[in-house]
Amino acid sequence: MLKRLCAILATTVLAAPLAFGVARASETEELAPFKMIRSLQYVQDSVVLGDHSAIEMQRFMLGEIDKRLRAADEAIFRDPRNVDAALVYVMSGGNPETLEYLTDRDIEGNFDARVTDSLRQYLRGKGPLIVESLSKAAPEYKNSRVGPYLFLILGNASSQQDPVAAMRYYDWARLTAPGTIIEEAALRRSVSLAVQAGDQEKGFRYALNYARRYLTSPYASQFADVFVDLAVAHFDEAVEKRVAEILGFMDQARQREVYLRVARRAAIAGNETLARLASGRAEELARAGGGQSLLLASFYEGLAAVPSEDVFTAAQTLAAIPDDKLSPRDRALREAARAIAEEVVRRPQDESPAQASLPIPETPPGPETEGREAGETGSGMSPFADATHTSPSEKAPAPGGEPPTGAEHPAASDPAVDGFVANGRSKIKEIDALLAEEGL
Incomplete structure (x- = not known):
């Protein structure tokens, strides 16, 4: 690429000195800015087309063009091509102060004030x-x-x-x-x-x-x-x-990286189907390379399974992954998922006599139990899905439309129940704070 660049620079009067990356000041000063900008554009286009070795040449060209513009006589900007070159230079990552310098000295009105004012604001x-x-x-x-x-x-x-x-x-x-x-x-x-x-x-x-x-x-x-x-x-x-x-345009390593990113984002968003699919694709692509990518695919699949009926298996999968194999952000995710899984599977402690003596209702399940049968977590506290549980004081009426019976009031005001609900809410606040600290 550098040989081709040298040929182009040679045809634009820069000749041999710049072809070797070192131009004498006198020759650079005589070169019109618009000719130097053509070389800069070629270099920048080469960078985005894959020639990363041209990045250093880009920096060199920006520096040389800056010197040339600041040393140029005002008369050179009577040529509209040089005015355009100065604007392109600034919009291509050049020094913003150079635009200020040129417009402050522009007594002939060669620069369009509408454009230069907008660029300076931008x-x-x-x-x-x-x-x-x-x-x-x-x-x-x-x-x-x-x-x-x-x-x-x-x-x-x-x-x-x-x-x-x-x-x-x-x-x-x-x-x-x-x-x-x-x-x-x-x-x-x-x-x-x-x-x-x-x-x-x-x-x-x-x-x-x-x-x-x-x-x-x-x-x-x-x-x-x-x-x-x-x-x-x-x-x-x-x-x-x-x-x-x-993804078919990418090699396997890049495909695997994208699938892992999709799996992670889907797991955080609570999209279990996509998280499982992307994790599976990443695992397939990782089998050839193995190692870290395979482990991360398994990790994100485990995260996606936390709010599902496979919560026990998911919790075991997450616990089996060593800390040193995960980034700080993923470790925070695992701790949050582990806390959620524990809340899902844990039985309420310290049952009160009032709770123990309550008969098992034979009525059709209400809104709370319907949510569990639909595949939601038992506690309704998962950040991967909407929490729609109600507090004991806001207990919904039975499907038949009858108000709660008097036998339900002792359980609603029982200190043990209130303590369990308060503990659950406290745990969720801790999890939310943990995720917020990691920017998730």
Whole structure:
């Protein structure tokens, strides 16, 4: 790749000195900024297409362009190509202070104040404030060199306020700059916005396009995170096929990593079906590699089984995994799941005489027992599902509509029962605090 880069740099007047990575100051100063920007764009596009060795060259080019722009005479910006080069430099990770320096010295009005003011606001972290002004100015640059960059910035700025509009801006950016770092960023961020907007169809289309082209990008791990969100949020049989299609572009190691992430997210969300499916797929892929991936797949499957009828087996599986095999976040998850499992299977202690003397009701089960027969946990305290239990003072009437009988009141006000309920609620608060500390 470096040989090809050297050839390009040589044709743009940089010649031999820069071909070896060391350019003399006098030669660099004579090089027009727009010619240097072409080389920077080539380097950046090479990085997202998989040539990670070009990252150092990218840093070098950014430094050299910064020096050239600051040393340039004002007359050089009478050429619109050099104005565009300065804007592209700043939007490509360049020094924001250089834009301030250039616009402060621009007495001839070569820079569009609408664009430069918007960029300065954006680079200060005030993106939402520029949406109105930049959305009016950007269409004028649709067919210019800076057009794709401006629409990418506009998409970033409007993504929180209006995800649907942001996706349209990203679409324009990537369609006018195919095969570039602009398209890579637009596709990756569009997947995330599709999740926010609940647009499953667009999300999987963007994800498929990204998987076909940019899995070797250094930013592909960010894509994997948002792809997992997409899969978990819209899982069904049809989605399973689409997930498999997209993962087909990855090698086995990457497929296994994605399935493990899906299993973990699904287990936390209480989606037992997806957690079991993803864990099973990860186990199949891990058998060849074995080791840590196989253990994690078993771990997430155990987490998913806690709120099910297999709670005993799940608790044993989780307890058998050594602490040193899990990350701190996964250890916190295990402790939370273990506490839940203990609450599910533990019998109430210290039965009061009033409870022991109560007859076993022969009436049809009420709402509380119906929830247990439907597969919910016996205590109704699992964070993997909605807790809908009622307190003793809010006991629901029987299915027939009759109010509670007088015999039920002693149990409702019994200190032992109240103590058991209070202990259960306290345990849940401890679990919630543990999960909050780990950011789960």
